[in-house]
Amino acid sequence: MKIKKWKKFALNFLKKINNSNLDIEVLLSYVLKKPRSWIICYDNYYLNLKEIKKLNKLLIRRFYNEPLAYLIHRKEFWSLNFFVSNKTMIPRPDSEILIEQSLIKIKNNSYKILDLGTGCGNIAISIAYSKSNCYVTGIDYSSEIINIAKYNANKFNLKNINFICSNWFNSIFNKKYHIIVSNPPYISYKEFFYLQENLRFEPITALIAKNNGFSDIIKIIKYSQNHLFNRGWLFIEHGWTQKKIVQKFFKQYHYINIKTYKDYSGRNRVTSGQKYY
Numbered sequence: 001m002k003i004k005k006w007k008k009f010a011l012n013f014l015k016k017i018n019n020s021n022l023d024i025e026v027l028l029s030y031v032l033k034k035p036r037s038w039i040i041c042y043d044n045y046y047l048n049l050k051e052i053k054k055l056n057k058l059l060i061r062r063f064y065n066e067p068l069a070y071l072i073h074r075k076e077f078w079s080l081n082f083f084v085s086n087k088t089m090i091p092r093p094d095s096e097i098l099i100e101q102s103l104i105k106i107k108n109n110s111y112k113i114l115d116l117g118t119g120c121g122n123i124a125i126s127i128a129y130s131k132s133n134c135y136v137t138g139i140d141y142s143s144e145i146i147n148i149a150k151y152n153a154n155k156f157n158l159k160n161i162n163f164i165c166s167n168w169f170n171s172i173f174n175k176k177y178h179i180i181v182s183n184p185p186y187i188s189y190k191e192f193f194y195l196q197e198n199l200r201f202e203p204i205t206a207l208i209a210k211n212n213g214f215s216d217i218i219k220i221i222k223y224s225q226n227h228l229f230n231r232g233w234l235f236i237e238h239g240w241t242q243k244k245i246v247q248k249f250f251k252q253y254h255y256i257n258i259k260t261y262k263d264y265s266g267r268n269r270v271t272s273g274q275k276y277y
Contacts, residue, residue: 004043078126116182121149183237188213240267
């Protein structure tokens with residue numbers, strides 16, 4: 001079967017999926033290990049049986065709305081390509097706000113930075129990649145997740161980063177940092193019920209938090225005080241409706257210079273605060 005014939009079949013199969021033509025070309029590129037430009041130019045190429053079987057399996061998974069990033073194990077973030085699996089959340093552009101604001105605070109300083117709940121390592125690695133004079137530590141609760149983050153760091157040959165398996169601060173003891181960043185779970189069980197169609201393939205432990213979505217946010221704000229140098233900064237990503245409550249917790253735990261930043265859609269997405277003493 002030629003590429004153009006399989007594409008026609010695939011387009012009909014995915015007719016209820018938005019931008020299915022792009023998805024189909026990405027799947028072909030992934031299976032054939034060719035750039036999309038080659039797929040478009042050489043649509044008379046004959047697919048062998050092994051390639052067709054692999055493509056059809058991926059097509060079925062996409063039909064059931066499994067994210068394309070999980071199918072091809074790749075997602076671009078901060079202009080870098082990251083390996084992802086269903087053990088980690090898919091990096092999203094909104095999280096780039098954490099990096100942008102952190103880099104503004106870092107300037108040219110040789111800071112120590114901590115990324116809480118690092119997942120595939122996209123936030124920690126992006127900061128380390130952008131600031132080679134800084135040293136970044138990423139932590140997550142699962143050794144399997146940590147191995148994915150390490151794999152991504154090795155891809156970029158980074159020497160100024162390490163990863164530790166830890167349940168939040170449990171394994172870092174008395175270590176202190178100039179900046180702590182985190183994209184923690186912040187969705188409530190009630191919210192997840194309405195959002196689950198879009199999120200059902202992603203790890204639930206990275207999405208849902210108790211206390212109406214605030215339990216992990218509160219823990220991070222509270223205990224970051226013990227791990228920040230004086231005048232250090234904490235940056236937390238949160239839900240766009242959570243600004244006021246998150247700011248309240250920053251004030252409760254004595255942070256100063258509290259500010260919330262909007263994401264690329266103009267929604268409140270990241271709040272920061274500075275340790276006062």
